Amino acid sequence: MNTDFFILMKPELSITFIIFILLTLKVWDGIKENSTLIHLTNFLLFINFIIGFIGNSTGWLFNGMYHSTNLISLEKNILNFGTLIISLQAYEWIKNHKHVIEFYILLLTTLLGMQFMISSGNFLMFYLGLEIASIPLAAIVNFDLEKIKSSEAAVKMILSSAFASCIMLFGISMIYGTTGTLDFAELPKLITGGSLQIMSLIFIFSGFAFKLSAVPFHLWTADVYEGAPVPVTAYLSVISKAAMVFVFISILNPLFVNAQNVWYNMLSLTIVLTITVGNLFAIRQNNIKRFLAFSSISQVGFILLGISSGTNMGVTASIYFLIVYIFSNLGAFGVISLVSAQTKKENISDYKAFYKNNKTLSWIITISLFSLAGIPPTAGFFGKMFLVTAGASKGNYILVVIAALNMVVSLYYYLRVVKAIFVDENNEPIAKVEGSIFSKAAFVICMVGIVLTGFASVLYDYINSLM
């Protein structure tokens, strides 16, 4: 036990510390006010986010089970940041809830699991982190306790994620059977592309596709997103996706570099299906959460397009896009969360003439949707461009053409929402919705992020410098 331990595991330790504080508060039962608890947690999360920037270093722990690099520290900071914003936006919803502390404990446990998963240097550690992340997640999906849809969503979530974990575990066992090790450092040399290893690649890939909700493993997504409380939906679609992408990046190409042709073909097919099916289904949705669920499926397709290049350019583009995606998606979810908390309205048709009473919120959701659609001058444009550029670097232009045309399709349904907000008539438009100071702060952060991360190349260059 030396100082390395504390420095390298700082993000996990800091989250664990917060969980312990919350547990103590629960046992002590001294703070009765929900709002005080929420403010305290937000403050702790903020401190946690700040700590993430201080004194990061590179190294290995526990015989290669755990490792950290500057890139991994950045990825963890991204997750911390997103969680902080979601927590700020959740204020309206959680402030009247009976179980505030439990919610945060479960939420932070999933975050802890994701961070372990990202840092894993061994398949066992990876699987451990994955399970820590998945099980509490199903519990918070069920957090609208009196809604039956919420419970239904939780059951779907836990069953499908258990199934996905099984499949992945089966794949991992085959890796162990053929190579005799689960250590990430040794595996690349030992995975040579034998048929059993290809089989294990397919299983592991399918497990990831489940978690990323890539087509054809996406069927759980829409129902779970619809049933879960809005902040949890936001968490699922942003943070849990981001964490899976980070791990996917560090497993797919680094470990299976000798089977690149195999996974490239699998991935290409998945990309085409994911983008197209996600888009086509998004067109038909009326519930705005389901709508964003399907649009997030097609966004994952674009992220996979970046990853498919197997180069540093692709990895940089994916991480950059995820940051932009956090800003854009949370901007949209923030508005939906406010409206849903105050009016219980969640259908696109309810948003008709939204502009009449809510000018600022309308622009926020519009800009966020434009960013998701990849319209300049938002950062989403740059994110999408870099992903497509990375995807084109292999010279597979069929893939690029399909992706580019799908951007047009996606524009159609994003514009449909914009049209509902600005153009359509409605006899009972949603009344003026006022957010707390925290949700306003979250909006400001998202909007500044959407505008600045695109124009300023600093962020992209920084990520690139960590490769």
Next chain:
Amino acid sequence: MTNLSILVIFPLLTTLAVLFCRNTTQIKWTALIGSLIQLVLASMLMCSYYAERGTGNTSQMLFEQRYSWYSALNIEYYIGVDGISVIMIMLTAFVVACGILISWKVETLTKEFFFLLLLLSVGAYGFFISLDLFTMFFFLELAVIPKFLLIAIWGSGKKEYSAMKLALMLMGGSALVLVGLLATYFNTNINGAHTWDLLKIAHLQIPLETQLFIFPFLFVGFGVFTALFPFHTWVPDGHSSAPTAASMFLAGISMKLGGYGCLRVATYLMPEAAQHYSWIIVLLATIAIIYGAFATLMQKDLKYINAYSSVSHCGFILLGIGMMTKTALIGAVMQMVSHGIMTALFFGAIGMIYERTHTRQIKELGGLLKTIPFLSSVFIIAGLCSLGLPGFSGFVSEMVVFMGAWQRPDAFHRIATILAAASIVVTAVYILRAAGSAIMGPIKNEHFNHLKDATWNEKLASVLLIVAILSIGLAPFWLINLISPDTQIIMENIARGAIGN
């Protein structure tokens, strides 16, 4: 005016200033003053451009600025102008200023309206000065989405359908452009690095097979913007549903983004492929010209008349490019400028008349010359320019295209030229018919007797555009001299391609 970035920064500042205005009067004046200053800036740019060329500076682009943007992907903010961009910037500045003058009466959501108009103009200015393909694409897409909102919110008729159609078709076009640009980028190799630099790519010898693959993406993609047959269908719907200023911007600026892109990006960067495919371009352009002219004959709505005639007129731009002679290219650029101004004036006149009479149906209009003589004269001038009467810009530019086209002696090009020239007769029919029954003749509606003629802002806008039309129509030499050296450079690239074959 040698700092080109001001051309983008200043409209951007105007756009932001509009957001901070308190009432509609402030908004309108901010937008107007901003756009007039921009017009002055554009004129100063043209003067300094002449001055710089006068001192014997023969480098291809002037006033270049280059900053690294995303260095890992070789993306630069790289701008510069040649004669073609200078005249396109002048055109944009003219149309923007007049569009804002004509929108003086917009009452609903005024702030949003002017914000979107000005944002659109930022995209256009940026597009015309960019020399980096990525930056160019950024500005191209920036100019698309404001149009959707402008048409969907302030439009008339089946505005939602038209707005969506326009946005999706233009985005489809730019999706094709994107694929073309990416393919171009990954096929450039300068000491192992790729580049988005337009001038550097133009001097590379990209293999013919690669060019043949890339060129259709770029040309069709940009072609969608400039109503390339059969991708012209957004034009009639979009133009007729749009509010007046948006129609002016659409026809005057947006369609020129496509023409400029076809010339500067597709043809200039892929000269051999352009040679190879030029017969298809000529074929499609001829179809567009004839089809547009005959479709116009069938229209009863004034805006549809001008919209379909835009399809026909933009066909001349593509015809000029497809003919691949220097004269024809000059004609194509002149037609871009001429059509931009003429159609802006035409849409402006139709909008102003519609605002008063509340109808655009020819059979319901009549005798307007007696009650609103100024607006009627503006309408007739725009119409005469459109049908190519000597003395107006339309005649000069179409004439130059035909002269260039006639230099191709083979039967195919001759037939195309003859057919295109014959379409002018059809143009005369529909213009004269529209002017005859809508402007002349007896007053068909009692209500027309009480119409008020143009207000100061409308007069100013019309006069500005008419002056521009006449200055090209009566003295075309300054324009030809301005763009001739640059079309020469594009021609040399094409000729090099021809030798390579």
